[in-house]
Amino acid sequence: MPTTVLGQNQYGKAECRVVKVVRDGTTHHIKDLNVSVSLSGEMDEVHYSGSNANVLPTDTTKNTVYAFAREHGIASAEEFAALLARHFVAGQEQIHRARVRVEEYAWDRIAATGHSFVRDGRETRLAQVAYDGEQLQVIAGLKDLTVLNSTGSEFWGYAKDRYTTLPETHDRILATDVSARWRYGWTGADGAPAPDWDAAYARARTHILDAFAETYSLSLQQTMYRMGSRVVEHDADIEEIRFSLPNKHHFLVDMEPFGLKNEPDAPGGPVYFAADRPYGLIEATILREGAEQLIPVDLTTL
Structure with missing residues (x-):
């Protein structure tokens, strides 16, 4: 035995x-x-x-x-x-x-x-x-924060092989459901007062949204890094932040069979098909320089 x-x-x-x-x-x-x-x-x-x-x-x-x-x-x-x-x-x-x-x-x-x-x-x-x-370890975050940019996003110049069919685009919808966790450096061990948790949460949420809106995106990875960097750089209490971002794909509907054009700059605006699955899943941790990564890679374990 x-x-x-x-x-x-x-x-x-x-x-x-x-x-x-x-x-x-x-x-x-x-x-x-x-x-x-x-x-x-x-x-x-x-x-x-x-x-x-x-x-x-x-x-x-x-x-x-x-x-x-x-x-x-x-x-x-x-x-x-x-x-x-x-x-x-x-x-x-x-x-x-x-x-x-x-x-x-x-x-x-x-x-x-x-x-x-x-x-x-x-x-x-x-x-x-x-x-x-x-010591205390405090990790805060949010999930199901749905955001969308209707333009200001491109995706091109990527690696290709014999199975690649996705056309390059210089104008696309970028949308995701933000799932984020961030870790505070405060541990309560040295008698320092705790951060104002509500204010800290509001700041992090605002920086995430502002960075998403203000970044001209060449990839969701780039946008995600800007979101995380903005949170860490603007809040001295936050040591690291981890994102899990599903790419909520929106594809231009093929209107050729109807004799209609459906390009991003089409008069009256384009029409998209919102696909719920499968979806790209982009994940990364952004750390303050010198900080140790302590948030689990799999956010479902949190």
């Missing part, structure tokens, strides 16, 4: 949906989160013998999420995650590391009332906080 040993492991409660309402008179504020907690530490015996002596029930972690939302409120996704991560490590001797992931869903106020809201197709805000008893 082969000898086996236990490798890296963790456990916790996934996808605790939390909606916190703060009532400021007749004006209400909503925080809508999806919180996942993962714990690791001295867990060998539960795997080897089934002893639960060191296992804090996942139901307890779920209850803690809701209790903390009530007792401490939710100032930001990052701060809430850090509070939870510190609590689990400090409160249980056998737990050495906690990781808390948060998705935040945006609600926009309907102006007519102080208590009516609409989900308006906004991106999902993301946060992950890990704590090992000494």
